[in-house]
Amino acid sequence: MEKTKVVIVGASHGGHQSILELLSRYGDNVDITLFEAGDYVSFMSCGMELYLEDQVTNVNDVRNFRPEDFPQPNVAIKNNHEVKAINTDVKTVTVTHDGQTEDYPYDKLILSSGVTPHSLPVPGTELENVFLMRGYDWATKIKAKLEDPEVKHIAVVGAGYIGIEAAEAARKAGKEVTILDVIDRPLGTYLDKELTDILEGHLKDKGVKVITNAQIVEFSGKGAVEAIKTSTGEIKTDLIIQAAGVTANTEWLKGTVNLDGRGWIITNEYLQTNIPDVYAVGDATLAYSIPARKKLPIALATVARREARYVVKHLFEKTPEKPFGGVVGSSALSVFDYHFATSGLNSFTAKRADVVARSSFYQDSLRPKYIPEENGNPEVSVQLFYDPFTHLILGGAILSTYDVTAQGNVIALAIENHLTLENLAEADFFFQPGFDRQWSLLNLAAQNALEEEPFVE
Template sequence: MKVSIVGCTHAGTFSAMNILKEHPDWEVSVFERNDNLSFLSCGIALWVSDRVSDPNKMFYASPDALTQMGAHMYMQHDVTDIDFDNKKLIVKNLVSGENFEQDYDKLVITTGSAPIIPKIPGIDSSRVMLCKNWTNANELKENANNIKSAIVIGAGYIGAELAEGYATLGKETTLIDALPNVLSKNLDPNMSAIAEKDYKDNGVTLGMNEKVISFEETDHSVIVKTDKSSYEADIAVMCVGFRPNTNMFADKFKTLPNGALIVDKYMHTSMKDVFSAGDAASVHYNPTNDDQYIPLATNSVRQGILVGKNIEKDTMAYMGTQASSAVELFGRTYAASGLTKVHADVLNKRVAEVSMEDNYRPEFMLSTTPVLMNLVWDPETRVVLGGALTSKYDVSQSANLLSLAIQKNVTIDELSMVDFLFQPNFDKPVNYVSALAGAAVEKANSMNEVTE
């Protein structure tokens, strides 16, 4: 069996490893434009701000490692066209310029994503940079010591981390986003407000609810003009999101509106013998029970594993995702899984919500730390649909707990009675997540009493 894999970051890497693990005698060919694979781009901001021990450890696999497993690696090779009817790839060697054909029996499309680059006047300036791949990472790291100021455009996780990184380096930092709040797509306003205060307390200028309309390069800086103001710095970094890298062939498949290939629970696309995974593909979003585009490395890894499991026959189904995530900004953890109330409102999905704050461990300890928490649930079924936490205490693993609760359709009543451990070093007799669920139960019951 001949398998061709187009693209090799996370989904492609795990597809190759698991296909070879399941079928060591198959001929697996991997085509990748770059000279590297498996780069953990989520570590760029940490590396730029001197919080990475060794940048080489930001790669968990290599072309040589996959070759040793039996893969035929075509690094710095670009697939320029695909003849799906005759099962052939048209490939260009980016080093020699040579073009050749490669046939396949099964195809895996893991072409990943590309940064969104809006058509804004002046965006081609050399002082306007990107934050996506290893090349971008090196460029940002190289100039980090030479710049005195930076403007970060996009206040999602990547932009938020990069702005925090520049601030910790003592750079004059500005963070701009067209949405009203920092991390608007990840957190509700009560938590965004905390993040925004921390940015301001650390000298970061915020331009929320501002749309960038132009860039103007000077001899020594770049001027970023928005619909409300103007900012100047040594560089600007675009972090406004990603799109699936499927333009070449998306019209041949069933896709989401943005071009992401729709895959079923076994990673099949709408075309026979063609699989997809990672940022090129859709994911099944459990809180809303539909297909969405959520480009996260965790989704890519799991889908890549499933390609290997199902490449011959359907054996393991995708369990879906809750888009669980976390970030640390200025020593504070933000962790979330599933829907926020704001996101639910955008989707016109009726939900109930509760928010509360509680110390993570007893007040008789020499120290404790408050945790602000939100919980979202279905008012009809009482099933948990989402939650978020923030604290100076590391609450990141609680998002994983909420993720499992959402995936297993746990109700707020059940979550409030889970057998959590108690030990004063770690938590209270009523664990803070259990207390949050208990508050949800009380609110849900009072809501029912009002409607009866």
Template sequence: MRIAVIGGLAAGPAAAAEAKRQAPDATVVLFEEGPHISVGTCEIPYLIGGRLEPGTDLVVLTPDEIRRTRGVDARVRHRVTALDPGRGRLTVEALHFGSTTEEPFDRFILATGARARRLGVDGEDAAGVFTVRNLVDTHAILRWLDTEPVRHVVVVGGGYIGLEMAEAMRERGLRATILDPNGRVLGNTVACEASDLMNEAVAAAGVAVRAERVTAILADDDGRVRAVRTDRGELVGCQMVVVSVGVEPRVELAQAAGIRLGDRGGVAVDDQMRTSARRVWACGDVVEIPRAPDGRRVLWPLATTARRTARVAARNATGTADRFRPFAGAVGVRAFGVEVGSVGLSLAQAEDAGLDAVATDVRHLSRTAAFPEASPIDVRLVTERGTGRLLGGQLVGAEGAALRSDVLVPLVARGATVRELAEDLDLLYNPPLAPAVDPLKVAASRAMRD
């Protein structure tokens, strides 16, 4: 059996390795058009900001390592230009040599991932305008910062990557401004609707957050960025722009092969990660997967779920039955000394899903009050009115917020109620670590009365 895996960031290598584990006698070939596979992209802002040692290698597995340790034939700089499931053929362009070949396979796993969204405005191709998606982007940003007289960086988008990049610029001693239509950070990607602790920390660090959209990017006579124009008609002078407005699934190969897409523009799959095409499975950032609270299929471009979907796709592609169970959706970020953990649905998302939802907000302490290090944690629980079913939750604080939110993951995933959280769970109590009544239990008790 010959299995082709197309794409090499997070899901692709995980799928290839799992396929080889399940079918040791199979030939598993991984195709990646870029120069690297298996890159720790979440560490990129910290490398740029100097939190990691210069030259830190973010590559988790090299092509040689995955060949030697997993038995996978990894081919970088190989672009798959066509997929013909009916004939069992891939058309592959070897970018190093400029040659194109057609190769036969029995099974296919699509892991083509996602690309950074662009603004679609004039001037976006100016030198000094960057996205943050891969190691190529990272090296380009570091070269620009090391060789250009950068004083002010405009970050477009206040999601967690934009927030982390703004922090990275401040850590390099540069001025940073965030432009986001919400006028606040983490308005969409990581919900923290009931807390201003992060926004206050951002402002205290000297980062302005402006509720504006970019309408054009202006360059000087040498083609280097010099300013952005906003929808308020203002010019914001800068020497660098970081565009962080989300990602979009790379579905062109699937579309050309006649594979069905879902409502969100990603590849449609069943709970076995099987696509509409015979002998083709898909995984990672390119697929739409069901979230636990409402079953709606959404795009969720994070490495954790990418690896989950990859294992399921590989097992089914090799004949070992497995299925993907709806995900709870845990996201965390720490920046400017504040942590945010978000699980499940925000209030806005729950209402958009047609659920009769209510939010309960409390402020409690991270440790017993006697300890001077104790700091406030803002907690919001989102529940279904009447049933008390836990739909989601957000925690924001200087310490103990992000990892504490992990408690909510299994509860949201299985549809537990706030009563179970308030009365049935014995959470850790140790004065220097956590108070006698955990902030989550305080919020759950309040939610039972709401």
């Protein structure tokens, strides 16, 4: 019996998980070929900051997998192979490698083509020492510059997760650092103002210059970059790291696979594209958001892996018994001494998704008040977002100098399981004064949102 030919495009989280699921569920009954356009399989960009700060074993270990991790004879992993087209009439993909073009047949095709980082549409991006913050090659280049004593000032464009990581790594390397963003506060699309005010002050305390509402007009210099010109002035710099968003890597799919106006792959509720036997997962797709109840771009490894798991499980069903259940969208980050986690929607993402959400902000000590702060009892900030009519929890964030990020997973479970403020206010969590309060901080945050009498101990 001839094996089913499964072709996977892209070697990041979605591609990796697809191979794992295919082997686990179908063994040697499938013939798997994965194509990766780059020469490195497969760098984990979310681990780049750890590499830049010398917290990993080796740069070559910061990856999802190595090709040799799959020695099975029915698995072929081909790097430096760029898929250029899908030939739907004959079910082949056109692939280029070393200047040669070849068509490969498929029975099932899984697209995990990912995203490409933005380079700002301003003059000067071609100058030396203008870098992007994504991928193996850029990681090694940035690392070399952090170790170069001639590089004294680094400017980071973009104050999202990646930009903050770049700024922190550069500051810890002893560089003068300026971070710029077009919006009015760092991390403004991830957290509400109550939390970003804390973090912005902390960034400044750590010596990072923060410039918001920045309108960049040019990167200037002779050969190598020397300055960033904005609408209000000029910032001298030896190196620019661009971390200003991403674009779906889907230009090659235009006219074949349905895309939305911004280039995201459109799938149905079963993660199928408009082309029979062609599926799409990961950062280049629109993912179904449980709290928003619609599809949104949610570029997270956790999303790609859950989607790949679903696709492979139902790969041989024309119409699966049930649709993909969706995702919450959860993430976490450290900003020097602070740690935060966020799940679901916030004010910015709720408004962008046209979802009515109310927010509640709560601050308290991690442990009972009789424990001094210097003995491990820091302040914790909790923000909850909820439907004002049903009290369904739609999102939340938690921040402290103590690592409370695991609480973000509790919020994620609350959202996924359609819990209300009332449910969270009474949820049964453990108490031990060495760790927490008689009422958990999430209990107290929900009680605060319900405007209950404050608990005092």
